[in-house]
Amino acid sequence: MTQIKHERSTQDLVRAAVSGWIGVLPTYAQIGIFAPVLLVTLRIIQGLGAGAEISGAGTMLAEYAPKGKRGIISSLVAMGTNCGTLSATAIWAVMFFALEREQLIAWGWRIPFLASVVVMIFAIWLRMNLKESPVFEKVSEGEKSPALTPASENTLGAMFTSKSFWLATGLRFGQAGNSGLIQTFLAGYLVQTLLFNKSIPTDALMISSVIGFITIPLLGWLSDKYGRRLPYIILNISAIILAWPMLSIVVDKTYSPGVIMAALIVIHNFAVLGLFALENITMAEIFGSRNRFTRMAISKEAGGLVAVGFGPVLAGIFCNMTDSWLPILIMLVLYSCIGLISALLMPEVRDRDLSLPEDAAEATAAEKLRHSATQTS
Known part of the structure; x- marks a missing residue:
């Protein structure tokens, strides 16, 4: 079930407090080791809050958007994230x-x-003045009878046995893994290990983010036209095919900076930004109204935490062991394969009724059983 706006406002309040605390943290000279410990702790809390807010925003937009336009409207969440990244980069540059x-x-x-x-x-003021979505109000009226929402369906056990949950986690794992590799590890690897001018990866990712203002809504529109599965499948296959030629150019100093930047921009848009454009609407539609926000947030946080948290570390270990960039290629292909398999296994969820309580994969399986029983009888 989606969360009410006051709960989301509390998340905004926590993130505001955390950001303020980071800004006034005592220095190492004042409190010693507690300074970096507090900084890391607050940044983790801030990151978790931001992830939950992205899920909340994705849910809200999906539940407000009319059928046939959910993809492009929900892509505004990815556009906002992209805009935030660019703004932060610009502020630090100034x-x-x-x-x-x-x-x-x-x-x-x-x-x-x-x-x-x-x-x-x-953001808190804006949130407090938002009305609940039509889907939320419709489902709330239908849930006046407790019997319609079995308690067993709201447990962690039910979530971890949900096929939809693992499919969503796989989609997120693939996209977040590629993001961590390209935006975090590869950029540093080019500068620190291959001794590239730091402006090459930095400028390439900034330009790619600007191009993302075209890529992201375009993928949202295409998903409205052709469904959520097909763009996911095409993007992941494209990332797998492009990984070798693009990365081999990116790590080769014999190419001009412009060619290297172009290759990095191409792989970044296919393997990261394009997939991110599809993520929020696909997850909002794959989960039922009963646990949409909770399962969407946990699948995004779990997939992202594991992939982004450990991926760059493992890439660094393997690159040092082999004295080669090939581990980056292998990991990018593996992440894209996980995203591809998840997309192939998931049911098509475009324009699914968001007031349905069941998750999409479970509802599809139940429908097949009913259809089979009808044919047998």
């Missing part, structure tokens, strides 16, 4: 230009965190 290195290290880094509190206050 600060690097405006402040001396010593000033930036001493106090300048705190400014974006403190300034973000203002944005969070606006």
Whole structure:
């Protein structure tokens, strides 16, 4: 079941408080080891809150959007994330230009965190003035009888035995794994190991994010026209096919910076941004109204945490062991294969009735059983 707006406002309030606390954290000289421990802890809380908010925003837009336009409307969530990434990059670029290195290290880094509190206050006001979605209101009226919502369906055990949950986690794992490899590890690997000019990966990812303002809504529109499965399948197959030629160009200094950047932009849009455009609407439709927000948030957090948390670390270990970039290629192909398999196994969920309580895979299986029983009788 989706969460009410006041619960989401609480999430915004927590994130605002965390951002403010980061901005006023004592230094290592003042409290010793507790300074980095607190910083890491607060950043983890901030990240979890942001992930939950993305799920909440995706759910809200999907439940408000009319059939036939859910994909392109829900892609606004990915557009917002993309815009946030670009804005953060631009803010840091201005600060690097405006402040001396010593000033930036001493106090300048705190400014974006403190300034973000203002944005969070606006977000809380916006959230408090939003009406619940039509789907939420429809389902709430239908659930006045407790018998219609079995308690057993709301347990962690039920979630972990749900095929839909694991399919959604697989989709997220594939996209997040590629994101961690390309946006985090590969960018650092090019600069620190291969000694590229740091402007090459940085500028390439910035340009790619700008192009994402076309890629993301385009994929949302295509998913409205051709379904959610087909774009997922095509993007993952494309990422698998393009991985070798694009990465072999990216790591080769004999190519001009423009060619290297172009190759990085291509693989980033196919393997990361395109998949992210499909993620929120697909997950909103694959889960039933009974547990949509909870299962969507957990599948996104679990898949993302494992893939992004451990992927770059493993890539670094394997690249150091082999003294080669091939582990990056292998991991990108594996992540894309996981996303592809999940897409092949999931039912088509485009324009599914969002007020249905069951998850899509379970509802499809039950329908097949009923159809089989009808034919037998």
